[in-house]
Amino acid sequence: MKTHIVPAHIDPVWAPFWAAAKEGRLSLQHCGACSYVRFPASERCPECWTPGGSWREVAPSGRVWSHTSYRRALHPELADAVPYTVAMVQLDRGPRIPGRLTGLDGRTPVIGEPVRGVFTVLSPDITMIEWVPAGPAGEPGVTSP
Amino acid sequence: MSIAMKTALVGVGTTEQGELPGRGANDIAAEAIGLALDDAGLRKTDVDALITCRNLTGRSGIDEQVGHLLGLNPAFSATLDYGTGNFSLHLGVMAIVSGLANTVVLAYGTNQRSERVNFGNVVGGGAEFAAAAGLVHVAGPAAMAFRRHQHLYGTTEEQLGWVSVAQREWARLNPLSIFTAPMTIDDYLAAPYVAEPLRRADLTMVSDGGAALVLTRADRAKDLRTRPVYIAGIAEQTALRADQNEDNLLRPWLRATAERLWRSTSIGPQDIDALYVQDATSVWVLQMLEAYGFCAPGEAGPFLAEGHTRPGGDLPVNTNGGQLSESYMWGWLHLCEAVRQLRGECGPRQVPDARFALDCSSHDFLKAAATLLAVDS
Numbered sequence: 001m002k003t004h005i006v007p008a009h010i011d012p013v014w015a016p017f018w019a020a021a022k023e024g025r026l027s028l029q030h031c032g033a034c035s036y037v038r039f040p041a042s043e044r045c046p047e048c049w050t051p052g053g054s055w056r057e058v059a060p061s062g063r064v065w066s067h068t069s070y071r072r073a074l075h076p077e078l079a080d081a082v083p084y085t086v087a088m089v090q091l092d093r094g095p096r097i098p099g100r101l102t103g104l105d106g107r108t109p110v111i112g113e114p115v116r117g118v119f120t121v122l123s124p125d126i127t128m129i130e131w132v133p134a135g136p137a138g139e140p141g142v143t144s145p
Numbered sequence: 146m147s148i149a150m151k152t153a154l155v156g157v158g159t160t161e162q163g164e165l166p167g168r169g170a171n172d173i174a175a176e177a178i179g180l181a182l183d184d185a186g187l188r189k190t191d192v193d194a195l196i197t198c199r200n201l202t203g204r205s206g207i208d209e210q211v212g213h214l215l216g217l218n219p220a221f222s223a224t225l226d227y228g229t230g231n232f233s234l235h236l237g238v239m240a241i242v243s244g245l246a247n248t249v250v251l252a253y254g255t256n257q258r259s260e261r262v263n264f265g266n267v268v269g270g271g272a273e274f275a276a277a278a279g280l281v282h283v284a285g286p287a288a289m290a291f292r293r294h295q296h297l298y299g300t301t302e303e304q305l306g307w308v309s310v311a312q313r314e315w316a317r318l319n320p321l322s323i324f325t326a327p328m329t330i331d332d333y334l335a336a337p338y339v340a341e342p343l344r345r346a347d348l349t350m351v352s353d354g355g356a357a358l359v360l361t362r363a364d365r366a367k368d369l370r371t372r373p374v375y376i377a378g379i380a381e382q383t384a385l386r387a388d389q390n391e392d393n394l395l396r397p398w399l400r401a402t403a404e405r406l407w408r409s410t411s412i413g414p415q416d417i418d419a420l421y422v423q424d425a426t427s428v429w430v431l432q433m434l435e436a437y438g439f440c441a442p443g444e445a446g447p448f449l450a451e452g453h454t455r456p457g458g459d460l461p462v463n464t465n466g467g468q469l470s471e472s473y474m475w476g477w478l479h480l481c482e483a484v485r486q487l488r489g490e491c492g493p494r495q496v497p498d499a500r501f502a503l504d505c506s507s508h509d510f511l512k513a514a515a516t517l518l519a520v521d522s
Binding site for chain 2: 004005006007011014038039040041046065066067068069070071072074075076078081084086088095096097098099100108111122126128130
């Protein structure tokens with residue numbers, strides 16, 4: 001059963017991101033000149049235009065900035081995935097990034113609630129960071145869908 | 146330099162909307178152009194500029210294709226990608242004011258429904274990541290944007306529902322509309338979610354159709370048979386920084402477009418007789434009402450529920466039914482409707498004594514444009 005649209009190839013600019021995710025780490029580009037932390041990955045800093053930047057680990061913790069639950073598949077490849085919830089997560093130490101939110105036991109998420117990242121293996125190359133409520137239950141780790 | 150009142154829309158053409166199987170998108174655009182020229186009382190030889198709109202597939206709607214099909218050698222031609230009518234209209238104004246052309250035809254034709262175009266695809270720098278997260282289709286981010294509005298201002302689903310309900314009421318008065326079944330606010334609330342908290346009625350339909358407009362110099366417009374609808378103001382603002390903008394879900398940069406437009410004119414929100422909002426989702430209407438100052442930030446929910454935007458209300462919005470009920474033409478039909486309203490041609494849905502119309506559009510989370518349209522009193 002298909003639950004995700006798995007990237008067909010790895011964009012070279014994103015390669016360090018996916019390599020880190022495979023090891024269960026969230027890594028983002030930090031600009032060496034102005035320290036801006038950016039997402040999505042890009043060739044140069046959108047703030048000061050300095051090329052490159054260093055990939056650094058960022059704590060996989062944040063809060064729900066907003067969220068939606070797909071009740072109908074709005075992409076043909078997600079027909080088996082619905083219903084599922086996507087949150088926009090404001091990282092505690094970084095920008096906002098989207099990701100699946102699970103572990104809700106049927107309840108609606110609350111904007112502002114703390115979440116922690118878990119890593120879901122989608123293919124040999126792609127491991128996705130996803131989110132669960134940051135309750136006491138469970139420990140971060142790599143899971144299969 | 147002000148562009149106010151230097152150009153006027155003198156022709157509009159709209160083809161049948163809905164499903165046009167077997168028709169090519171370029172041919173649909175060509176049909177609309179013919180209708181718009183007939184409306185203006187102009188001929189092929191009067192046209193010296195062509196602006197077309199490329200389809201989402203990228204395969205049709207290119208000026209070279211449409212110009213060839215129509216046998217035109219215009220002095221100026223161009224293609225816009227995802228040009229909502231507003232962006233194309235602004236390019237037409239620029240072409241005329243700069244002296245590149247005198248009479249511009251603008252057109253969009255699409256067979257996206259018959260071709261089953263996938264609107265689930267995501268665009269932008271983080272597209273693959275967003276798709277892997279499952280954040281597909283404009284409905285997802287629009288739902289998140291509405292959640293933010295609810296969180297900040299206490300807006301309810303019922304209040305948002307009045308966008309779709311009011312537009313359905315308008316659509317039932319428009320013979321071009323595709324969705325004309327009655328819909329009450331109870332019907333709206335009883336429908337299932339698609340991307341919670343948005344329902345089917347909050348999201349644009351996908352349809353085939355064509356629309357075209359003829360824009361010419363104001364001094365020439367006076368000699369034509371239609372009542373000229375003048376371009377009284379234009380403004381644009383992009384947000385190409387995309388998700389790196391602060392709270393891009395709420396599209397705060399819409400306000401910059403509005404401020405720029407209102408600064409350029411003595412007309413204000415209180416003067417607008419009919420408002421048009423390109424409505425990929427109902428949430429865009431909610432945002433535009435606040436961004437353009439028709440109500441204070443956070444107050445669009447109660448404003449909608451009070452019925453201002455419905456037939457008979459004091460701020461008619463999307464009197465064609467919009468993309469939620471009329472047809473999905475990337476905002477082009479909003480412009481055509483605004484022209485017809487200002488000419489007084491809209492029969493049972495006519496806004497009495499309409500003099501000023503505002504058309505606000507956006508390319509989702511990336512660009513915004515606004516046009517102020519006016520007729521002589």
